[in-house]
Amino acid sequence: MTVRHGLAVARAVLALSLVREAQFRAQAWTTVGVGLVEMLAQVAPVLVIFSHSTRVNGWDVGLVIAIGGVAEIMTSLLATFIAPNQAKMTDYIRQGQLDLLLIHPVASQPFAALRWVQPAEAWGILTGTALMIIGLTASDVVISPGSVAIAVIGFVIGLLTVALVWINLGYLAFWLTSVGALGELFSALLTAGKYPLAFFPRAVRVIMLSLLPLGLATTVPVQLLTGTVRPVLLLYGAGLLLVLVIITRLVWLAGMRRYSSASS
Numbered sequence: 436m437t438v439r440h441g442l443a444v445a446r447a448v449l450a451l452s453l454v455r456e457a458q459f460r461a462q463a464w465t466t467v468g469v470g471l472v473e474m475l476a477q478v479a480p481v482l483v484i485f486s487h488s489t490r491v492n493g494w495d496v497g498l499v500i501a502i503g504g505v506a507e508i509m510t511s512l513l514a515t516f517i518a519p520n521q522a523k524m525t526d527y528i529r530q531g532q533l534d535l536l537l538i539h540p541v542a543s544q545p546f547a548a549l550r551w552v553q554p555a556e557a558w559g560i561l562t563g564t565a566l567m568i569i570g571l572t573a574s575d576v577v578i579s580p581g582s583v584a585i586a587v588i589g590f591v592i593g594l595l596t597v598a599l600v601w602i603n604l605g606y607l608a609f610w611l612t613s614v615g616a617l618g619e620l621f622s623a624l625l626t627a628g629k630y631p632l633a634f635f636p637r638a639v640r641v642i643m644l645s646l647l648p649l650g651l652a653t654t655v656p657v658q659l660l661t662g663t664v665r666p667v668l669l670l671y672g673a674g675l676l677l678v679l680v681i682i683t684r685l686v687w688l689a690g691m692r693r694y695s696s697a698s699s
Contacts, residue, residue: 474562476630477503492633497574498657499631504566506628506653509594511559513625517598519551521618522606528608528694544687548602576661585669586660588589592672593652597625599679600647606683609690648675 478500485496527533527547536550537543571578601621608614628649632640643650651672658664 494631495574497570501567501570502653502657504563505656507559507563509652510625511556513552514556518555520548524605525608525613552573559651582660585666586656589659590656592676596648596676596679597652599683601687606686606690609693
């Protein structure tokens with residue numbers, strides 16, 4: 436599949452998703468309303484944490500709110516592009532729907548991972564950005580175009596690593612009866628990304644920078660933006676991303692071999 440063909444498929448998928456979303460306007464507005472409530476609910480516990488102190492483990496209230504904003508952006512993007520497809524992975528495999536995907540003249544792995552899009556969930560990008568700006572302003576953070584670019588790169592790397600972990604959990608449907616519970620558990624674990632790595636014990640921090648790299652997607656971008664960590668950390672993130680890409684491909688191929696043998 437050429438890049439041009441891939442872009443055409445992506446446009447078609449997005450267009451169909453927007454059409455489906457337009458048919459359920461009430462649901463879309465409900466999602467927007469829930470997003471606003473979640474934004475307020477996200478700030479409330481942070482204010483409680485800092486009600487008796489101006490700094491906790493080296494972080495002030497503004498920067499923690501900023502991390503919460505980045506986490507909201509991450510969660511929104513995952514809910515828009517990854518979650519709807521992982522929710523259908525069990526049906527693809529158990530009901531034979533994967534056969535229909537395999538006959539399409541497109542690369543089957545990315546098509547299965549990104550076929551469904553929920554545009555209404557993208558509202559969280561705006562609320563997350565608002566939270567991030569509010570937090571950075573409250574902390575009097577001075578940013579530059581260079582620091583913004585580095586932070587964006589760090590966020591993209593972190594987001595992709597988290598997405599690949601979720602996708603691999605979905606691939607377990609090749610071996611398990613259902614992975615719905617795993618998806619729900621993963622969604623719940625995403626809330627940990629709303630707080631700085633420094634708030635967690637050392638063992639948890641290691642996990643959040645490797646097996647479940649939420650810290651790479653939330654804490655590290657804010658640190659890159661404020662200059663409290665060196666950009667060389669991006670090399671670690673890029674290396675982890677490469678490893679996850681390879682693992683994801685190998686798991687998919689192993690799953691396809693199992694699926695083909697079971698279908699024959």
